[in-house]
Amino acid sequence: MNITEGPLEYLHAKIKPIGIFHTDAKKIPRHWTLSNVEGILTIEKEYALGLRDIKTSQRIIVIFLFHKSPGFTSEFLLQTPPHKKEGLGVFSICSPVRPNPIGMSVLEVLKIERRKIFVKGIDMLDGSPVLDIKPYVENKLNCPSCQE
Amino acid sequence: MNITEGPLEYLHAKIKPIGIFHTDAKKIPRHWTLSNVEGILTIEKEYALGLRDIKTSQRIIVIFLFHKSPGFTSEFLLQTPPHKKEGLGVFSICSPVRPNPIGMSVLEVLKIERRKIFVKGIDMLDGSPVLDIKPYVENKLNCPSCQE
Numbered sequence: 010m011n012i013t014e015g016p017l018e019y020l021h022a023k024i025k026p027i028g029i030f031h032t033d034a035k036k037i038p039r040h041w042t043l044s045n046v047e048g049i050l051t052i053e054k055e056y057a058l059g060l061r062d063i064k065t066s067q068r069i070i071v072i073f074l075f076h077k078s079p080g081f082t083s084e085f086l087l088q089t090p091p092h093k094k095e096g097l098g099v100f101s102i103c104s105p106v107r108p109n110p111i112g113m114s115v116l117e118v119l120k121i122e123r124r125k126i127f128v129k130g131i132d133m134l135d136g137s138p139v140l141d142i143k144p145y146v147e148n149k150l151n152c153p154s155c156q157e
Numbered sequence: 158m159n160i161t162e163g164p165l166e167y168l169h170a171k172i173k174p175i176g177i178f179h180t181d182a183k184k185i186p187r188h189w190t191l192s193n194v195e196g197i198l199t200i201e202k203e204y205a206l207g208l209r210d211i212k213t214s215q216r217i218i219v220i221f222l223f224h225k226s227p228g229f230t231s232e233f234l235l236q237t238p239p240h241k242k243e244g245l246g247v248f249s250i251c252s253p254v255r256p257n258p259i260g261m262s263v264l265e266v267l268k269i270e271r272r273k274i275f276v277k278g279i280d281m282l283d284g285s286p287v288l289d290i291k292p293y294v295e296n297k298l299n300c301p302s303c304q305e
Contacts, residue, residue, distance in 0.1 A: 024172070027256045042294055056256055058234040062249035069248075072220070072259055086206040100217075100290040101210035108175045108204055109288045111220055113261065140257045142248040146190055 026138035028052035028124075030073060030131070038132050039091070040103055047119065050126040050139055057124045060142075067118050068145035069128070074138045075110035112137070115145050174286035176200035176272075178221060178279070186280050187239070188251055195267065198274040198287055205272045208290075215266050216293035217276070222286045223258035260285070263293050 032048030050071065052060060063069060085106045087096035099107055116128040126142075180196030198219065200208060211217060233254045235244035247255055264276040274290075 024257050024259075040294070055231065056234065056248075058231075059247040059256075061235070061246040063246065070261065072257075072261065083203065083206075086204065087209070098209040098211065099207040100204075101292050103291060103294065107289060108207075109172050109220075111172075111259075111289050113218065113220065113291065141255060141259050143251060143261065144249050146188070146251065 024140070026053075026074070026140060027056050027142075028139040030071075030133050030135070030137040030139055032131055032133070032135050034131075034135075037134055040132050044130045044132050046131050047127065047129050048131040048133070048135075050128060050142070052124045052126070052139070052142075054124065060121065060124070060126065063118060063121060063126065063142070065118055065120055068115055069118060069126075070141075070143040070145050071114050071116055071128075071133075071139060072141040072143070073112045073114070073133055074140065075105035075107070075112050075134075076137055077134055078105045078107070078110045081106060081108050081110075111140070172288070174201075174222070174288060175204050175290075176287040178219075178281050178283070178285040178287055180279055180281070180283050182279075182283075185282055188280050192278045192280050194279050195275065195277050196279040196281070196283075198276060198290070200272045200274070200287070200290075202272060208269065208272065208274065211266060211269060211274065211290070213266055213268055216263055217266060217274075218289075218291040218293050219262050219264055219276075219281075219287060220289040220291070221260045221262070221281055222288065223253035223255070223260050223282075224284065224286055225282055226253045226255070226258045229254060229256050229258075259288070 028051050030048055030050055034046045038044035086099055088104050089096045090102055114132055116130045119127040119129050176199050178196055178198055182194045186192035186194055234247055236252050237244045238250055262280055264278045267275040267277050
């Protein structure tokens with residue numbers, strides 16, 4: 010199977026950060042399910058209109074880059090998380106060291122000021138490039154665009 | 158703010174698909190919350206060991222590329238979803254036409270055979286490049302790696 014040529018080229022041509030994440034927090038929780046820490050997503054001007062329907066106190070999914078992670082090698086296929094004794098497969102843990110350094114967090118929106126989204130529950134490092142924001146959808150009843 | 162130069166270069170160097178998605182389904186549901194359709198994630202050999210701890214009937218988060226989406230332009234900042242009358246900001250809907258064509262679905266694992274993960278609940282097109290698999294975590298109680 011050779012899947013890399015087409016998609017890689019596609020990625021090269023099309024993907025770029027839509028904004029950047031900032032936090033003053035000195036200590037970043039390991040995962041958003043454990044976090045009350047706050048930060049700000051600043052979105053590039055060209056995408057500002059797309060933020061129009063994000064509301065205070067809703068939850069959003071943020072896709073971002075683990076920009077400080079080391080390059081991935083086969084030694085990271087199994088990793089031993091803190092508080093665990095044995096290694097787990099990388100696709101079963103939330104480690105920032107992954108084949109593709111893409112992170113996903115569910116954050117609470119505190120307020121929005123133009124292109125700045127103030128969020129709570131962060132587990133991202135200051136300076137993380139933001140790739141996408143999606144509505145948090147648990148089921149079809151709360152999806153704004155998917156209701157039949 | 159100029160954030161694109163560094164991260165873009167980073168993306169160019171580091172991101173490539175880890176596998177590919179296949180389905181025989183003729184009709185693909187619009188969203189995973191509405192889907193019982195099945196498919197198969199085939200992961201590249203070099204990452205197979207990282208699949209070791211994925212279990213039957215668990216849920217996984219799959220990050221993938223909307224590889225058939227048209228390029229994004231400002232006219233897609235507001236889109237009118239089916240069954241809606243008014244346009245919504247792109248960051249509040251699940252449309253595959255996004256500034257970065259990255260999708261995220263929560264899928265149920267039916268079974269695993271070596272590098273093939275049989276999944277249910279798909280909303281991805283046949284041939285979608287897979288970028289990452291993460292454990293589905295609702296809170297710290299069910300995260301294998303994040304428990305304090």
